[in-house]
Amino acid sequence: MSEVGVGTVAAGVSKAKADHVVIAGFDGGTGASPQSSIKHAGTPWELGLAETQQTLVLNRLRSRIRVQVDGQMKTGRDVVIGALLGADEFGFATAPLVVEGCIMMRKCHLNTCPVGVATQDPVLRRRFTGQPEHVVNYFFFVAEEVREIMALLGIRKFDDLVGRVDLLDMRAGIDHWKAKGLDFSRVFFQPAVPASEPRRHTEIQDHGLAKALDHKLIEQAKPALEKGQKVQIEATIINVNRTCGTMLSGEVARRYGHAGLPDDTIQVKLTGTAGQSFGAFLAKGVTLELTGEGNDYVGKGLSGGRIIIKPSADFRGSTPENIIVGNTVMYGSIAGEAFLAGVGGERFCVRNSGGTAVVEGVGDHGCEYMTGGTVVVLGMTGRNFAAGMSGGIAYVLDEDGSFKHRCNLAQVALEKVMPASRHAVGEPLHRGIADEAQLKDLITRHGEYTGSQTAKEILANWDVYREKFVKIYPHEYKRALTEIAAAQKEAA
Numbered sequence: 001m002s003e004v005g006v007g008t009v010a011a012g013v014s015k016a017k018a019d020h021v022v023i024a025g026f027d028g029g030t031g032a033s034p035q036s037s038i039k040h041a042g043t044p045w046e047l048g049l050a051e052t053q054q055t056l057v058l059n060r061l062r063s064r065i066r067v068q069v070d071g072q073m074k075t076g077r078d079v080v081i082g083a084l085l086g087a088d089e090f091g092f093a094t095a096p097l098v099v100e101g102c103i104m105m106r107k108c109h110l111n112t113c114p115v116g117v118a119t120q121d122p123v124l125r126r127r128f129t130g131q132p133e134h135v136v137n138y139f140f141f142v143a144e145e146v147r148e149i150m151a152l153l154g155i156r157k158f159d160d161l162v163g164r165v166d167l168l169d170m171r172a173g174i175d176h177w178k179a180k181g182l183d184f185s186r187v188f189f190q191p192a193v194p195a196s197e198p199r200r201h202t203e204i205q206d207h208g209l210a211k212a213l214d215h216k217l218i219e220q221a222k223p224a225l226e227k228g229q230k231v232q233i234e235a236t237i238i239n240v241n242r243t244c245g246t247m248l249s250g251e252v253a254r255r256y257g258h259a260g261l262p263d264d265t266i267q268v269k270l271t272g273t274a275g276q277s278f279g280a281f282l283a284k285g286v287t288l289e290l291t292g293e294g295n296d297y298v299g300k301g302l303s304g305g306r307i308i309i310k311p312s313a314d315f316r317g318s319t320p321e322n323i324i325v326g327n328t329v330m331y332g333s334i335a336g337e338a339f340l341a342g343v344g345g346e347r348f349c350v351r352n353s354g355g356t357a358v359v360e361g362v363g364d365h366g367c368e369y370m371t372g373g374t375v376v377v378l379g380m381t382g383r384n385f386a387a388g389m390s391g392g393i394a395y396v397l398d399e400d401g402s403f404k405h406r407c408n409l410a411q412v413a414l415e416k417v418m419p420a421s422r423h424a425v426g427e428p429l430h431r432g433i434a435d436e437a438q439l440k441d442l443i444t445r446h447g448e449y450t451g452s453q454t455a456k457e458i459l460a461n462w463d464v465y466r467e468k469f470v471k472i473y474p475h476e477y478k479r480a481l482t483e484i485a486a487a488q489k490e491a492a
């Protein structure tokens with residue numbers, strides 16, 4: 001989002017070898033945005049883009065990163081102004097949607113789009129009349145206008161347009177009585193750097209993948225990859241070792257597909273502090289056991305593997321009071337499991353669609369937009385838990401009864417965890433297993449894998465603690481399970 005200081009952020013991520021940065025203006029937002037979110041959420045993209053371009057050029061970083069700009073881009077003129085201010089790429093959202101038939105009713109989240117663009121309702125979907133050719137045709141017109149303006153400016157190639165802020169002229173606007181006194185000198189400022197210094201993206205970065213820890217893991221895992229033999233690997237890990245396990249998972253997937261290998265075929269025991277995206281897209285058959293702590297994005301896109309993170313043996317604190325992994329853990333996971341002996345950060349299990357996780361506390365927005373999978377939280381949660389959650393189940397230990405004030409109840413209901421003996425025959429069950437049996441099994445395994453004292457205490461006083469667990473049950477998921485159970489009963 002375009003804000004004062006966005007140039008410094010862009011310079012930082014560029015130094016960290018980002019390939020792409022997006023400057024989004026405050027006036028963007030499609031029909032999916034609520035009315036309250038489409039104004040005054042930042043600065044115009046023109047200001048953010050100008051600052052980004054100037055900062056990157058001044059620091060001689062512009063050549064290594066592509067800059068995209070978006071926010072109510074509609075015409076060729078918008079594209080040209082964006083290019084002159086330093087953008088390589090341009091994001092269009094609202095205009096193509098309107099071309100397809102969107103009338104901006106802002107009902108996308110309600111499943112009631114009157115023109116059938118953003119709805120699963122079969123009656124409303126029949127009203128959709130848009131064609132891909134409509135969007136193609138629209139962009140032909142945009143490109144034609146860009147070429148016309150380039151011809152007026154005497155510019156032959158689009159690349160030559162990028163960063164040419166000297167071609168922008170505001171005199172007509174400044175002379176106008178409404179705009180009198182406006183000073184655009186900071187927006188149009190050109191850093192004093194040699195002409196040889198690029199003002200657009202020109203180079204391909206070396207991301208240092210040749211030094212990745214995974215190369216060593218792949219080498220040691222060859223018996224498993226080639227013959228399916230079990231292997232155990234031990235190694236240390238430091239903060240610069242990002243996406244640990246991902247290249248190894250790629251090798252597993254290349255040979256065995258999503259089915260992967262049998263459980264625990266490749267066991268990797270690591271010690272230290274993992275860099276970002278530890279265990280991202282981890283394939284089935286790979287187990288990463290980390291003694292230490294993780295960073296942001298642990299288990300991103302988890303695809304069947306198992307992640308275990310526990311504190312070192314000399315740790316003397318209480319795991320439900322200490323953070324062990326960062327933000328956005330298990331983002332978009334589809335399968336597999338994670339056992340984390342400590343607290344996770346914000347947006348835990350966002351967009352989880354099939355992964356299983358046990359953690360001892362989470363920050364704000366836990367299980368946001370979750371569509372499947374199982375989450376167990378053995379401790380406190382932050383605010384707005386389960387916002388937009390439409391599937392899967394979460395179990396939260398609510399010792400003081402305050403969880404209902406931190407949970408977003410728009411799409412979910414809070415239920416007690418009933419004893420397995422009280423489940424009626426034919427009652428719809430998550431994964432076909434009674435809540436108590438499922439919850440107890442996950443906590444038991446959590447204790448076995450991580451040595452968690454919290455898990456041991458809960459299991460030792462199970463009848464007392466079971467009463468304190470709250471089941472977060474999405475309305476839509478409950479309805480779907482009920483309909484499936486009814487259909488199966490009818491078929492039988």
